Amino acid sequence: MAGLEGKTKHEKIKALEEMIQIVLLRIPKEVEAMHFYTKAAEKSTTKDAKNLFLSLAQQEKGHEAELRRILNDLIVQLNEVKNS
């Protein structure tokens, strides 16, 4: 748990809860961005634009998945600290 070393239990919990909030609030933004690019791809009038928007949508999907992975790891860390 790099970044948490030297902190008290209370400080660790606070830091992890803040991080969970940061990541959690970002997830719907990525989902919205993905939907925006998907809709833009559907409305595209050229093949290049369509491919570009589909690629961007795919990247946003990747960001969402990565944030969910980080969120799950943080929740596990938080529970470990609380139970320690």
Place this chain on the structure above:
Amino acid sequence: MKRDEVKNFNGEDGKPAYIIYDGKVYDVTDSRLWKNGKHMGRHKAGEDLTAFISMAPHTDKVLEKVKYVCDIEEENVKDNKKEKIRELYRKYHPHPILIHYPMGILYFGAFMEFLYLIFKIQSFETSAFYALIIGGLSVFPAVLSGFLSWYINYDKILTEIFRNKIVFSSILIALVVAAISVRIFFINGEECYLWCYIYVLLYFLMIPVMTFIAYNGGRITWPD
């Protein structure tokens, strides 16, 4: 194979390491890039890695080098239902619509009450009372839609912002119910003394409480 069954093949304790990609199950046990069910220390075996491919430094061509196991049997009815609710929410966004009714009407009502205290014109007080009834009733759908948003967008994970919103929305409901009760049951005519002060206090307390709820809503929409 079902998704839950794939989770058992997590590569730990000598178990095979399976991953899901695009509805198909692959065996990555013998891949040198997978160790003890982990890939690059981040991705775990037993999980669906489809969405991660856009973040990877390789394409899905790498899967041609590992063994295909079978297709996934989809059965996730609950998640599909949640996704349908999420689609409806995205289309109609009820919470941003509904939160502005109680806020606008109750701010207006408090202003009417303020004018009544200064000018002693009864119609201002009556306006404030009607605004309290309408604004107070509109708090309930706003709060319910907030819970819906929390459920579908944030998986009901309780953080400081959501805790603030829940606690202060509960306080707002208590203030609304108390103010309406005092106004209806204890204030008849102009000779009301203590109950009038309590009513005004309850009404004006709604302003900072609503403002704090709105501030936390703003922190969700525009995170730090």
